Amino acid sequence: MPSPIEKLQKFFRLESERGYDNKAVVGGLDKILPAWEREAREAQYPEALLTAVAEGLQQYPQLEPAGREALLHSLVETLQANRPVTDSQDRPAPRPRMTVLDVPTPERDLPAENRSMGRKAPVQSPNVRPPESESSAGLNAPLTVIPGIGPKHAQTLSELGLNTLEDLLYYFPRRYDDYSQLKPINRVQYGEELTIIATVQSTTNRPFRGGQGQMTEVVVSDGTGFLRVTFFNQPWLANRMTRGTQLVLSGKVEQYLGRLVMTNPDWELLEQEHLHTNRIVPVYPLAASVTQKFLRRILFNTINFWAARVPDWLPPSVRSAARLMDLGTALQNAHFPANQEKLQAARARLAFDEIFLMQMGVLRQKRSWQSLEARQFPTSQEWLDMQTARLPYQLTGAQQRAIELIRADLDSGRPMDRLLQGDVGSGKTVVAALAAAMVVRHGAQAAVMAPTSILAEQHYRSFRRMLAEGEDVVVSPEQVRLLVGDTSEAEKEQIRAGLADGSIKLVIGTHALIEDPVQFEQLQLVVVDEQHRFGVAQRAALRAKGSNPHLLVMTATPIPRSLALTVYGDLDLAVMDEMPAGRQPIETHVLNPLERERAYHLIRTQMKEGRQAFVIYPLVEQGERDDENRAAVEEHQRLQREVFPFHKLGLLHGRMKPEEKEEVMTRFRDGEYNLLVSTSVVEVGVDVPNATVMLVEGANRFGLAQLHQFRGRVGRGQEKSYCLLIPDSQDAVENERLQAMAETNDGFVLAERDLQQRGPGDFLGTRQSGFAELRMANLSDVRLIENAREQAQAVFADDPELEKPEHEAVSQMLDRFWSDGRGDRS
Numbered sequence: 001m002p003s004p005i006e007k008l009q010k011f012f013r014l015e016s017e018r019g020y021d022n023k024a025v026v027g028g029l030d031k032i033l034p035a036w037e038r039e040a041r042e043a044q045y046p047e048a049l050l051t052a053v054a055e056g057l058q059q060y061p062q063l064e065p066a067g068r069e070a071l072l073h074s075l076v077e078t079l080q081a082n083r084p085v086t087d088s089q090d091r092p093a094p095r096p097r098m099t100v101l102d103v104p105t106p107e108r109d110l111p112a113e114n115r116s117m118g119r120k121a122p123v124q125s126p127n128v129r130p131p132e133s134e135s136s137a138g139l140n141a142p143l144t145v146i147p148g149i150g151p152k153h154a155q156t157l158s159e160l161g162l163n164t165l166e167d168l169l170y171y172f173p174r175r176y177d178d179y180s181q182l183k184p185i186n187r188v189q190y191g192e193e194l195t196i197i198a199t200v201q202s203t204t205n206r207p208f209r210g211g212q213g214q215m216t217e218v219v220v221s222d223g224t225g226f227l228r229v230t231f232f233n234q235p236w237l238a239n240r241m242t243r244g245t246q247l248v249l250s251g252k253v254e255q256y257l258g259r260l261v262m263t264n265p266d267w268e269l270l271e272q273e274h275l276h277t278n279r280i281v282p283v284y285p286l287a288a289s290v291t292q293k294f295l296r297r298i299l300f301n302t303i304n305f306w307a308a309r310v311p312d313w314l315p316p317s318v319r320s321a322a323r324l325m326d327l328g329t330a331l332q333n334a335h336f337p338a339n340q341e342k343l344q345a346a347r348a349r350l351a352f353d354e355i356f357l358m359q360m361g362v363l364r365q366k367r368s369w370q371s372l373e374a375r376q377f378p379t380s381q382e383w384l385d386m387q388t389a390r391l392p393y394q395l396t397g398a399q400q401r402a403i404e405l406i407r408a409d410l411d412s413g414r415p416m417d418r419l420l421q422g423d424v425g426s427g428k429t430v431v432a433a434l435a436a437a438m439v440v441r442h443g444a445q446a447a448v449m450a451p452t453s454i455l456a457e458q459h460y461r462s463f464r465r466m467l468a469e470g471e472d473v474v475v476s477p478e479q480v481r482l483l484v485g486d487t488s489e490a491e492k493e494q495i496r497a498g499l500a501d502g503s504i505k506l507v508i509g510t511h512a513l514i515e516d517p518v519q520f521e522q523l524q525l526v527v528v529d530e531q532h533r534f535g536v537a538q539r540a541a542l543r544a545k546g547s548n549p550h551l552l553v554m555t556a557t558p559i560p561r562s563l564a565l566t567v568y569g570d571l572d573l574a575v576m577d578e579m580p581a582g583r584q585p586i587e588t589h590v591l592n593p594l595e596r597e598r599a600y601h602l603i604r605t606q607m608k609e610g611r612q613a614f615v616i617y618p619l620v621e622q623g624e625r626d627d628e629n630r631a632a633v634e635e636h637q638r639l640q641r642e643v644f645p646f647h648k649l650g651l652l653h654g655r656m657k658p659e660e661k662e663e664v665m666t667r668f669r670d671g672e673y674n675l676l677v678s679t680s681v682v683e684v685g686v687d688v689p690n691a692t693v694m695l696v697e698g699a700n701r702f703g704l705a706q707l708h709q710f711r712g713r714v715g716r717g718q719e720k721s722y723c724l725l726i727p728d729s730q731d732a733v734e735n736e737r738l739q740a741m742a743e744t745n746d747g748f749v750l751a752e753r754d755l756q757q758r759g760p761g762d763f764l765g766t767r768q769s770g771f772a773e774l775r776m777a778n779l780s781d782v783r784l785i786e787n788a789r790e791q792a793q794a795v796f797a798d799d800p801e802l803e804k805p806e807h808e809a810v811s812q813m814l815d816r817f818w819s820d821g822r823g824d825r826s
Helices: 004-017 029-042 047-062 065-081 151-158 165-169 292-309 316-322 327-335 340-370 381-389 397-410 428-440 453-468 489-501 536-543 561-565 593-608 622-643 658-669 704-711 730-734 736-743 747-763 782-798 805-817
Strands: 175-178 193-208 213-221 226-232 246-256 259-263 266-269 280-283 417-422 445-449 480-483 506-509 523-529 550-555 572-576 587-590 612-616 649-652 675-678 691-697 722-726
Touching: 004 029, 004 065, 029 047, 047 065, 047 292, 065 151, 151 292, 165 292, 193 226, 226 246, 280 292, 292 327, 316 782, 327 340, 340 782, 340 805, 381 428, 397 417, 397 428, 397 550, 397 572, 417 428, 428 445, 428 453, 428 523, 428 550, 445 453, 453 480, 453 506, 453 658, 480 489, 561 782, 587 736, 593 612, 593 691, 593 722, 622 649, 622 675, 649 658, 691 704, 704 722, 704 736, 704 747, 722 736, 736 747
Parallel strands: 226 259, 417 550, 417 572, 445 506, 445 523, 480 506, 523 550, 587 722, 612 675, 612 691, 649 675, 691 722
Antiparallel strands: 175 280, 193 213, 193 246, 213 226, 246 259, 246 266
16 A cells, blocks of 8 residues: 555656646645645654645645746655655665654654653754765855755755855844744733744634635634634645644734734644744745745754854954854854844854954955055155145145145055045045146156046046146146047047057046056056946956056045945045035925925026026936936926926936037036936036036935935035935935935935945945945944954954964955955955
8 A cells, every 4th residue: 555655756746747737636736635644644754744745735836837846846855855664665775864854753663762652752953964075075065965955955945046055054034033922822912923832722714705715713722811823725734733732823913803813823833843933033035936944944954963063263362352152153043043142142243254354355455565566756845835826726624634645655665555535525636636746747657537438528627727737737738638438549549559658648538448458658546536336357457557556546425434444444545524615505405296396496596596407317227227318308308398498408318429418518517508407427526616406306216325426516616505305206205315315414424324224235336346245244333343353453463474273264264255356455
């Protein structure tokens, strides 16, 4: 007579032959559960095996054919590995490796000392050491080294990006449900998330929605009261929850018709080891073919066996100084915490590891470039005073301090690696121009790279005006050139020749500067503006054009201290936190979409007084740009026709040709257009001192840093300026970012808030930074970063080459952490 497992496998084969159409059984494959479960219990199959089959077949009807196939393959693997010794056919000689769903065999097959009087043994973790070759495979070993994970389970887990043992150990929960609060039924309250232990009093199945669904109602009691528990579309539970069954139930207490109830709670038998109830329960990110309980069981068994065996690479001295728990305990409690205190301590340890390795990397980079030699460019105070005297305005104290730092860097004999950060309008371009002048006056070459043609063209005019016009010029006009994608081929060839023979001393351009044909005779200074828009490879390519050239990185997005210590921790920092004299604070207002006419009235008033204005429309993700640009075009036409018919309106967006954009910007700057309708192409660098109103439509779609950049396009003259933010809907008026814009003009305050709200990947404007993959660390946690930096500095001071035996594991982890390209020092 075939065993229950053999019967199940027969149905699975029929399903496979039918293409997984769920018709191997009349009414669907899940309809075999009640009868099969009854036979399996009589055969004393393990409870965990019954649970695995029941949960799998219950979700089978909802899956697509591909998902059904994967599920049945997984169940077959589980059935084969869990086949009890009572199955007579095809029994393998040695017992198969235990699966992650495995439990002890029926009681009669247990050793005598493990038997109990009529009570099943609780589920045990498979703490059986694998073969020595597997246990020594290391963290990069495939998942199949874990007892019970065969090729099919491994394939399923790969959908979550889980391919190695390390992937699994470091696949942390996205949240935790705290069911550790155990209460008697008579003390539960509406809205609580808790756990109860109770005995089933009655179980009934009944149809709902006209017979389209099944509802299972279970009444449980713990002696203090009764509670009704409802499950939807799980009729097989009636066979599991018979009268007298003791259950552990965890979930949220709700209310129905005036009575407290639980709906679809997590549940387990009282005698099972509790993974899903009565504890702080981890909730993991999932894929379509992976269930929460399946993944939780795999991780529990993996963590139970492997966590304590993972070598702790962090030296004991560092763990002691930073007051951290050991790595094995941290991994255990990050997944299955004993309590909230252990959970927080575990997360703190794992976050420290990430920041410590990041700090070690940037310190190693800084030490590396400090050991290099670079050409010295001495600058006398007399020459510097003469150059600043030529400027039409007085430098701020912040500008003077930045210039002194750069002056010392260029004369130090080692390559300058400095980040110049300042708020919009703080005068970074003047500082960069003087830095270039300090180099080219000695006959060397300098290159300035900007992210857009518009910004490159603006820098070209500014640098040429400051360095090549008037008396006592640093270079002649023909020695300063512009190289962008739109430059004619004949002119490009002329510029390339001038750079190669050294006759051109200063070139300003976009990514065209790093194309292979461009070669320099003696490149000694590289200035990268808005550096977060360039990838690591692009910065390295530009730097390779010279021999240890000095590097000045500029950004108009104020960098929070936490990021300055991590992402830019290898760069020396110069902060320009002072605005030029005469600048008035920009008045910022958040308007309801119904108040748009108020904004138009202010713009008309300003244009009547001879001022100009911007109206910005959001530019969304790459694939949707066409729609957005058409929206900007349509709004330009509507505003010209209906709102501002007596004024000239320009239109600017990213789909225009470079010469078209340049023409529009030139006409707007020269006052031919009263108002410029634009997308976010004006975010950075556009300088029109006569513009006094910035209206941003769909403002809730932008981050704080970008909104602050928009606001920085006005207020550049002596007149009072305004920034008006209109969100998409009335509900978005209370948007936290928009309200923050109205509260402060301080870009550094806004940058901190933006980092907290959006995370470092979005804040930096690129996913190429390599720091979006941090699993535990929060780059806005300054206390953690400073602690990790202090410990990293201590290790480097003691052993800069990491040659001591206690630092061998640190060196290996450091190489692995920085092996993905994060190591470019710029």
